[in-house]
Amino acid sequence: MAIQSGERVYVYLEDERDFILTIEEGKFFSTHRGNIRYDDIIGKNFGDWVETNKGTKAYLLPPGIIENVFHMRRNSQIVYPKDLGFILLMLDAKEGDRIIDVGLGSGSMSGAFARMVGETGKVFAYDRREDMVQLGTQNLSLWGVLDRVEIKWKNIESGFDEKNVDALFLDVPQPWDYLVQCWEALKGGGRMGVVSPTAGQVMETLRSFHKLPFLQIEVWEDLFRQYKSDPVTFRPYDRMVGHTTYMTFARKVFELYPENTVSRE
Amino acid sequence: MAIQSGERVYVYLEDERDFILTIEEGKFFSTHRGNIRYDDIIGKNFGDWVETNKGTKAYLLPPGIIENVFHMRRNSQIVYPKDLGFILLMLDAKEGDRIIDVGLGSGSMSGAFARMVGETGKVFAYDRREDMVQLGTQNLSLWGVLDRVEIKWKNIESGFDEKNVDALFLDVPQPWDYLVQCWEALKGGGRMGVVSPTAGQVMETLRSFHKLPFLQIEVWEDLFRQYKSDPVTFRPYDRMVGHTTYMTFARKVFELYPENTVSRE
Amino acid sequence: MAIQSGERVYVYLEDERDFILTIEEGKFFSTHRGNIRYDDIIGKNFGDWVETNKGTKAYLLPPGIIENVFHMRRNSQIVYPKDLGFILLMLDAKEGDRIIDVGLGSGSMSGAFARMVGETGKVFAYDRREDMVQLGTQNLSLWGVLDRVEIKWKNIESGFDEKNVDALFLDVPQPWDYLVQCWEALKGGGRMGVVSPTAGQVMETLRSFHKLPFLQIEVWEDLFRQYKSDPVTFRPYDRMVGHTTYMTFARKVFELYPENTVSRE
Amino acid sequence: MAIQSGERVYVYLEDERDFILTIEEGKFFSTHRGNIRYDDIIGKNFGDWVETNKGTKAYLLPPGIIENVFHMRRNSQIVYPKDLGFILLMLDAKEGDRIIDVGLGSGSMSGAFARMVGETGKVFAYDRREDMVQLGTQNLSLWGVLDRVEIKWKNIESGFDEKNVDALFLDVPQPWDYLVQCWEALKGGGRMGVVSPTAGQVMETLRSFHKLPFLQIEVWEDLFRQYKSDPVTFRPYDRMVGHTTYMTFARKVFELYPENTVSRE
CATH class of the missing domain: 3.10.330.20 (Vcp-like ATPase; Chain A, domain 2)
Structure with missing residues (x-):
């Protein structure tokens, strides 16, 4: 063609x-x-x-998706491909899923989710900043997936409009403030992921997670290292990305008994 | 429900x-x-x-996919989730794609690709071992994606049956023997990925890649580190996975001029 | 011989x-x-x-020192060789130095310092637990460096007996409680190092460091990865150590003006 | 003072x-x-x-030693502090040792060894380039350790002048050419270390090591990661060093029987 x-x-x-x-x-x-x-x-x-x-x-x-992400117009920190692939797996994003994405930002996560959920799924993307809503809309339109994304210019403090979503992704500065709202929006067994750049944010988020009925709370980080592709000088490049974000994951259950929780406060 | x-x-x-x-x-x-x-x-x-x-x-x-991969019956080395998510992104696996997977093995990569390509795409999974073909078929059936995967009990030495595939994934001990066949099966701009556990394999594969019209030849590895999820003792776990595989990626072009290739032999 | x-x-x-x-x-x-x-x-x-x-x-x-450390009798967590070499460098431990080591524990750090300071230097090793003092003494005696180490069964809350030490190493659960005492014991330009396994400990220690006249406050961690030494299968081992400790370093100055400090409270 | x-x-x-x-x-x-x-x-x-x-x-x-290394005049690649501390430990460099260093280069490894061996030890530093011999001499003089280092402007192909050295450090492009000479210079149980930036060099070096009576052949690499020292934003820096060198270590024995060697050719 x-x-x-x-x-x-x-x-x-x-x-x-x-x-x-x-x-x-x-x-x-x-x-x-x-x-x-x-x-x-x-x-x-x-x-x-x-x-x-x-x-x-x-x-x-x-x-493709990686070229789109690296070349899009953006005015916010992006989720890097090194983390993105793992997040999509850990959230088990797939055809037919209904997924909440907060905040929309430049739209790259919503775009990635939209690819995964297919024609039969839906992404609900929240952002409280109007400029982000506009930019995210533009980018999603450019990638041809805008019809799968319902964009909401809205604060999430009072909760989400959706119930029983399969997965929820939270990329906000103070995720610990919204975990109750997230729990309410998720279906039983639903998966959520949170990204936070600093250790203090993760610790605060964990404190909140452990007060709620979430299971399999896991925190991960990754280091990706590229090698010189010349066979004669095959070795890692001198410099690499040292850190982007910590990734915290958990699954919703309806009840969790005190005896099997760790350091519940 | x-x-x-x-x-x-x-x-x-x-x-x-x-x-x-x-x-x-x-x-x-x-x-x-x-x-x-x-x-x-x-x-x-x-x-x-x-x-x-x-x-x-x-x-x-x-x-979900991660639970399926870790709990499937298998008799071969698997591609770990830490690598899998990145490979799916780098190969830009998506709805409607036609993707070749060699070898099928226990079926986890074909299963992952099948999720990505949706109803409108297709996975062509090759393996020369009959026991793998049987096991892979079983697992893909269990996950409900067998209808999207065409399984072929066949050696790839004489090439693939398909042309113009969007992506191709090669997980065989001597990938360098098959790069010409891979090039022929790919569409222009198509993406391929190779996994190899040892440095010597990667170097040999790179030698072959550099003799063919492939662009953006990149080699990556990753380290994923899990943290204790108790906020009071927040720190990485004592032990982690040190290595699974090196991942080599490239894109097909039709011609590549000597002056812009590195260490072409 | x-x-x-x-x-x-x-x-x-x-x-x-x-x-x-x-x-x-x-x-x-x-x-x-x-x-x-x-x-x-x-x-x-x-x-x-x-x-x-x-x-x-x-x-x-x-x-040698590594065999001694791994085969000594111990009843405490040790500083691993992967961290030990870096700490000795960052503290600039050398002939003639006077170095404080807290806590003595099984004696491996004091033993390492004793090797570095030579005949003309001295190590002052504090521990508040009598059993550690006994075990550390035994190990240092076995390694033949006991004459270079002055062992003190003593709490450091009320400060150190020494002044103008070249370097100070702190391996205690709550290092932030003792930084004033450390500052008092160090010479101008003297170097100190702190090891802490958890992120929370490091953050608390940093809060204290930033309130005192310390310069070049740095936090490091390291990952060491061993490779299979067979050239044919050359690749990293499957498993590796994921974490031992964070290492915090700083140098004493006499005065530090508010305008050049970061997030001083 | x-x-x-x-x-x-x-x-x-x-x-x-x-x-x-x-x-x-x-x-x-x-x-x-x-x-x-x-x-x-x-x-x-x-x-x-x-x-x-x-x-x-x-x-x-x-x-101190780190400031000296980073601020010295140099015209060669240096061994970084992150690797240096580990090498000194693995070679068990200590008071009274006789250590061979090849090549001298800008003198930083010889300087580091000279600190370790004290008044009673000796470093024998070889380099075949006259400009390196001059620069290394200048730097060692500046650091006040020239009297402990015997500098030799000499090719090592025909072997070393010393016998029974405690340790030997090899930083040359083709280390595999000199392992016999190294073996001859080492004492029984003596330790040697080799640094090589590329995987191919390490593999070639391993091939040579496995043909000779060397024990405990180990290959290591390390990643050091610095964190922001502000407690509020505590997290790793965005960028880090991805690679400096692979480090190969081995100990000399007098005889090694075929049955306990790996992939001897």
Whole structure:
């Protein structure tokens, strides 16, 4: 299938610089290595390349979730791919699920959930900031999943509109203030995840979790390390990401008896 | 929705031992903490608990992908959740995708892909061992995704039956022998992933990758660390997984010019 | 120099089991792989081997600090070699230094400091538990460094007997209670280190550090990963140590002005 | 003891920039935050501060091994403190030891060994590059340990001049070429360490180690992670060092029988 006008293309230059372009007939895109004419791209296939007017090769690839996340417009901290894949698994996000996402932010988590829940599922994305609601809406629209996301400009203090959701993701500065509301929105056995950058936030969140009927409360962090891909010098890169966030997970049950809880206060 | 006979239930005991049970009227399951009568479970809701005949509480939860992977019958090394989530993202597995999985093994990767591709996608799972084909088939059937997976008892040396697949996952001892076949099966811009436990395997695989038109060749590993979830003693656990596998990723292009490749031989 | 009666020998069996033995003429040591006669060892050189009466080879090696630490009698948590080397560097422990060690415990840190300070330095080791004082004394005597360590059975609440020490190491459950006393004992520019297993302890310790004239307050942790030493299967071991302790370091200055401190309370 | 002319002082500015200065009467040092007059420093104590002529505080501290390593003149890759402390322990470097260091490079490892071996020990430092011999000599002289180090401008292919050394450290691009020579120089039970940045180097080195009578062949790497020292935001820094080197260790024995070696070729 040849690339058409209006299509989004992930362009990867020889020097490893990359962009996502929306192809428009007659226009061009300007890079530090010369201009790329969109008309050169139209009719090519993914996997082909075109040249800039300065002779640099530009490979044409379909953009995926990782490229979308790294190239989206954003004004908030994002959940990195290294954490995102694990969160989607731990929340067991899948076709048909109804999932709450707080806060919407730039929309990347809601976008990831929307991919998972398919046509038959739904994502309910809350944010109390109007600018985030606008930006998130734009990004979700761009990725073509806006119809699966119900966006709510709303504070969650007084609770969620939904009941019996399969999973709930909480990315707010003070998650401990909202765990009762989360418990109420989840179905029995439902899964929730919380991300917090600092140790103090996790400890405070754990204190709240242990007062409520949640099971399998787990805290994780991860370190991802990239290696040089040249076989002769195969070794990790000198520098790596040292920290993004702690991830806390738990599952709702209806009752939890004192005798099997740890350090309940 | 009350739990019914025939349903699969993830049972989590007070002492953190866990099982996946398929409920059958009139029967019971025997644990080290007493028997669980299935008739006690029928009619309960997920999130409820029942008691063994020795008074131990058993929480009833819906099994998800992670529980399925850890509790499946297997006779091969599995891809761990810590790696699995990242691989699904890097391969951009999503609704409608056509994905090749080699080898099928116990079926966990094919099962994970099947969840991602939805009703409209397809997984093509190859294995040259008959026992694996049988076991993988059993597990995929148990998880209810067998209709999305086309299982092939077949050696891949002479290539794949499919063309233009979106993604391809290779978990074999000598991946470098099959990269040409993989390239041929992938669509332009398609993504492939390879897992290998040893450094020598990765280096050999990289040598082969660099001889072919693949772009964005990346090697990753990850360390996941769990923390004690008691806020008072919040700290990582003493022991952790030190290594599972290296993960190598690449994207197919149609041509790649010598001047932009690294250490091409 | 042949091994003599009375000497300590690190014995490493073919199957990787190891022991430190003090050689006594006419006696023997019993292992799961047979007995080792001490008379066989006497007269051998380090680097030689002897056989047990069941034919297992036992290599004879001089014990070093790591073997001493792992084979000492102990009734407390030890500082692991992975952390120990870094602590010795960060405290700049060296010939001629006067160093305070709290608590003495089984004596391994005091033993390590004693090696560093040489004939001209001194270690002052405090512990409030009599059993620790006894055990630490025994171990330091065994390692031949007792003359460099002044052991004090004493609580540090009312301060230290020494002034102007070069370095101070604090391994107690509530380090934040003693930072003023530590500051008083250190010389200007002197270095101190604190080890604490939990995040909460570190945070509390940091709160206290930031109220006092300490500079270059740094917190570190480390992960050490061992690899299989067979070149064919070169890869990290499956399991590793996930956590031992957080290490906090700081240097004493006489005055510190509010404007250059971070989140001073 | 007041700071005197000729003394080396580690200067730490309010903004965390740092320098090592050798104080000379009547002179000054120019920083981005103003000049520091050396006459202001003379007579002050370590732990005091002086002000630049623009009012920035500069703390005066005694330089230690870590400050020396990070502020030395160098034209080679250095062994980082995170690895250095562990290497010193694994080689059991201590008073009275005779230690071989190859290559000398900028002198930091020889300097570290010289601190450990004391007045009664000796370091033998080899380098085949004349410029390194000169630079290493300068740095060791600056640190006041040149009398403990015998520097040799010499290739090690034909072996070492010393026998029965306690430890040997090898930091060369192709360590596998020299293991026989190393074995010959070591005493029975002596320890050696090798650093290599790439996996391929380690594998090649292991192949050579396994052909020789070496015991306890171990390969390690480490990750050190620094945390923000503000208790309110306590968390790891965003970025960290991902890799410096692999460290391979082994101990010499006189004979090693085939039956207890792994993958000997």
